[in-house]
Amino acid sequence: MVKSDHPLHALLQRDRPVLLDGAMGTMLHARGFGFELCFDELNLTQPDQVAAIHREYLAAGADILETNTFGANRYKLSQHGLEDQVVEINTAAVQLARQVIDEAGTQALVAGSVGPLGVRLAPFGRVRPEQAFDAFRQQIEALVEAGADLLVLETHSDVYELQEAIRAARAVTDLPVVAMMTFTRDDRTLLGDTPKKVAQALVETGADIIGANCSEGPAQLLRLVARMQPTVGDRPLCAIPNAGWPERVADRIMYPATADYFGDFAASAAQAGFALIGGCCGTTPDHIRQMRQALEHLPSLPGRSPVYTVGNGDNGETTEASEPTGLAEKLGRGDFVVSVEMNPPRGFSTHKVLAGAHLLAEAGADVINVADSPMARMRMSPWAVCQLIQRQVGIESVLHFPTRGRNLLRVQGDLLASHALGVRNIFVVMGDPTAVGDYPEAMDNYDLVPTGLIKLVKHSFNMGVDHAGTDIGGATSFFVGCALNLSAQDIEREARLLHKKLESGADFALTQPVFSPDLVERFQAAYEELFGALTLPVLVGVLPLYNDRHAAFLHNEVPGINIPPSIQDRVRRAGDEGRAEGIRIAIELLQALEPQVQGVYLMPPFSRYDMAAEIIEAVQPAAKVA
Numbered sequence: 144m145v146k147s148d149h150p151l152h153a154l155l156q157r158d159r160p161v162l163l164d165g166a167m168g169t170m171l172h173a174r175g176f177g178f179e180l181c182f183d184e185l186n187l188t189q190p191d192q193v194a195a196i197h198r199e200y201l202a203a204g205a206d207i208l209e210t211n212t213f214g215a216n217r218y219k220l221s222q223h224g225l226e227d228q229v230v231e232i233n234t235a236a237v238q239l240a241r242q243v244i245d246e247a248g249t250q251a252l253v254a255g256s257v258g259p260l261g262v263r264l265a266p267f268g269r270v271r272p273e274q275a276f277d278a279f280r281q282q283i284e285a286l287v288e289a290g291a292d293l294l295v296l297e298t299h300s301d302v303y304e305l306q307e308a309i310r311a312a313r314a315v316t317d318l319p320v321v322a323m324m325t326f327t328r329d330d331r332t333l334l335g336d337t338p339k340k341v342a343q344a345l346v347e348t349g350a351d352i353i354g355a356n357c358s359e360g361p362a363q364l365l366r367l368v369a370r371m372q373p374t375v376g377d378r379p380l381c382a383i384p385n386a387g388w389p390e391r392v393a394d395r396i397m398y399p400a401t402a403d404y405f406g407d408f409a410a411s412a413a414q415a416g417f418a419l420i421g422g423c424c425g426t427t428p429d430h431i432r433q434m435r436q437a438l439e440h441l442p443s444l445p446g447r448s449p450v451y452t453v454g455n456g457d458n459g460e461t462t463e464a465s466e467p468t469g470l471a472e473k474l475g476r477g478d479f480v481v482s483v484e485m486n487p488p489r490g491f492s493t494h495k496v497l498a499g500a501h502l503l504a505e506a507g508a509d510v511i512n513v514a515d516s517p518m519a520r521m522r523m524s525p526w527a528v529c530q531l532i533q534r535q536v537g538i539e540s541v542l543h544f545p546t547r548g549r550n551l552l553r554v555q556g557d558l559l560a561s562h563a564l565g566v567r568n569i570f571v572v573m574g575d576p577t578a579v580g581d582y583p584e585a586m587d588n589y590d591l592v593p594t595g596l597i598k599l600v601k602h603s604f605n606m607g608v609d610h611a612g613t614d615i616g617g618a619t620s621f622f623v624g625c626a627l628n629l630s631a632q633d634i635e636r637e638a639r640l641l642h643k644k645l646e647s648g649a650d651f652a653l654t655q656p657v658f659s660p661d662l663v664e665r666f667q668a669a670y671e672e673l674f675g676a677l678t679l680p681v682l683v684g685v686l687p688l689y690n691d692r693h694a695a696f697l698h699n700e701v702p703g704i705n706i707p708p709s710i711q712d713r714v715r716r717a718g719d720e721g722r723a724e725g726i727r728i729a730i731e732l733l734q735a736l737e738p739q740v741q742g743v744y745l746m747p748p749f750s751r752y753d754m755a756a757e758i759i760e761a762v763q764p765a766a767k768v769a
Contacts, residue, residue: 163421164200181223183215186235197243203428204435210236213258237289255286279311322350325357342371354381361408379418386425406433480742487523499752506756570624601648625649656686682742690721
C-alpha cells in the first residue's frame with residue numbers, strides 16, 4: 144500500500160480521482176516524429192520537444208506527469224542500437240519532467256513509465272523470467288535514482304511479465320507501484336487471462352495500485368476495472384484508456400473519442416470509485432483538460448465508495464462475452480426477429496456466401512443461420528463462415544451444431560472453438576444421417592443427443608466447467624436454440640420433447656418449415672394443456688416455394704413437411720411464375736404467423752437469397768412495429 148508519508152497518499156485522500164497526463168507518443172507523432180524513430184531517445188536529442196509536451200499536460204491540469212520512457216528498456220532500445228544508453232535515457236526523462244514541474248511551481252509528481260520489454264517470455268518466447276527481471280531492474284533503478292516519485296508499469300499484455308516488473312520494482316525501491324494490464328476486445332489479455340485473474344496476480348505480487356490501460360476505450364476500461372474491484376480489496380484502482388479504437392486514415396492513425404467524451408469518462412470513473420485516471424494512446428492535453436474540468440465540477444464524493452455495479456456469474460467473473468448476444472437481446476425485448484439460413488460453400492471460396500449475407504443484412508435480416516453439412520453433404524466448416532459473416536458483414540450469426548458424428552471430446556473442443564471465434568448463438572440439432580449424403584460409409588456415432596448437449600452447454604460450459612467438471616478458464620455465454628417440429632404426427636410427444644429441452648436450458652426454438660398457421664396454434668394448445676403456456680421464443684420456419692416440382696418434392700420426400708393442397712395448387716397454376724407465387728405465399732404466411740410467434744426462420748431454396756430479401760423487405764415494416 145502507498146505509505147502515509149508519501150505525497151501520492153495525500154492526493155489519494157481527496158474526494159475525486161488523481162489525474163495523470165495523456166499520451167506522449169501521440170503528441171510526438173503530431174509534431175512530425177515518425178513511428179520508426181525511438182521516441183525515448185528524444186529525451187537526449189530533442190529535450191525541448193518532450194518538455195513542451197509535459198508543459199501542455201501540466202497546464203491542462205494533470206496531477207502526475209509520466210516520463211517519456213515507455214520503451215526505455217534494453218530490449219526495445221536494442222532495436223535502435225541504444226541498449227547501452229538505458230541509464231542516460233531514463234535519467235534525462237525524469238529530469239525533464241521534474242524541470243517542467245519546478246518551473247511551474249506546482250506540486251505535481253513524476254511517474255517513471257515502464258512498458259513491456261517487447262519480447263516474449265518463456266514458455267511463449269526465449270526470454271527467461273530472470274532475464275526479464277534484470278532488464279526491468281536496470282530501467283527502474285535508473286528512474287528511481289533520477290528522482291521519480293512513483294512507478295507506472297503500463298500496457299502489459301502478459302501478466303507474468305508484469306509480475307517480473309513488479310518484483311524488480313520491489314527489489315529496488317519502496318516507491319508506490321501502479322500496475323496496469325491491457326486487454327483485447329473480448330475483455331481478456333492476449334494470453335486469455337480475465338480481469339479477475341490479473342487482479343489476483345498483481346495483488347499477490349505486491350502492486351500498490353491496480354488497473355488497466357490502453358485497450359479499446361473508456362467504456363471497456365470502466366467495465367474491466369470495476370470487475371477487478373472485488374479482488375483487490377482496499378487497494379486503489381486506476382483506468383487509463385485509449386481515445387477509442389484506432390483507425391488508419393491515409394497515413395495517419397486516428398482515434399475517435401473526443402475530449403468531451405473523456406470528460407464524461409472522468410465523471411463515471413469518479414462515481415465508480417477509481418483512484419487514478421488519465422489518458423493513453425490518442426489522448427491529448429484537450430482530453431486531460433476536459434477531464435480536469437469534469438472532476439472539478441463533480442459533487443463531493445467522500446471516500447469514493449464504488450457504485451459501479453458488476454454482475455457476477457457462478458465463478459465470480461463476467462466478461463464482455465457474458466453480455467447478451469444481439470439475438471438474445473432482441474428476443475428478450477419481444478422484437479420480431481428475422482433469421483435466414485445459409486449453406487456453407489462446397490469449396491474454399493467464400494465470395495458468394497458473403498455477398499449473400501450482405502444482401503440479407505441490407506434487406507433487414509437480424510441474424511444469419513449457418514447450416515452444418517446439410518443433407519450430410521461435404522461443405523466448409525460453419526464456424527469459419529459464421530466468423531467471416533460476423534467480421535466482414537457485421538451481422539450476427541447462429542451456428543448449427545449437430546451432435547451426430549461427434550464424440551464427447553470433439554463436441555467440447557468445437558464449443559471452445561466457436562466461443563473463441565465470437566460465435567455465441569448456437570442451434571443444437573441431431574443432424575442428418577451420413578447414409579443420405581456424400582459419404583454414406585462415414586462414421587455416424589455420437590455421445591450426446593441434442594437435449595444432453597443443451598444441458599452440457601447451459602449447465603457446464605456456461606458455468607465455466609467442462610463435462611467432467613474441470614475448469615475451462617471462464618464461463619462461456621452461449622445462447623442456445625433447439626429444434627421443434629410443428630408438423631409432428633404425435634404432437635403430445637413433440638410437446639414433451641420440447642419441454643425436456645426447455646428444462647435443459649434451451650433459450651429459443653427454430654421450427655421446420657410450416658405452410659399453415661394452424662400448426663402453430665395446434666402445438667401451443669397441446670403444450671399448454673400439458674405444461675402451461677409456452678414462453679420459449681419460437682422462430683417459425685418459412686420455406687419459399689420455387690415451382691411446382693419443388694413443392695411436390697418437399698411434400699412427398701422430406702419428412703416433417705406437409706404442404707396443403709390449396710398451396711400446391713397455387714404454385715402449380717402459377718406455371719413459370721412459380722417463384723413469384725412462392726414469395727407471395729411466404730409473405731402471406733409470415734403475416735399470418737407474426738402475432739403468434741417471436742420471429743421467422745427463412746430457408747431460401749437453392750441458395751436464392753434474393754427471394755429471402757424480397758420477403759424481408761415486404762414484411763419489414765410490420766415486423767419492426769411488432
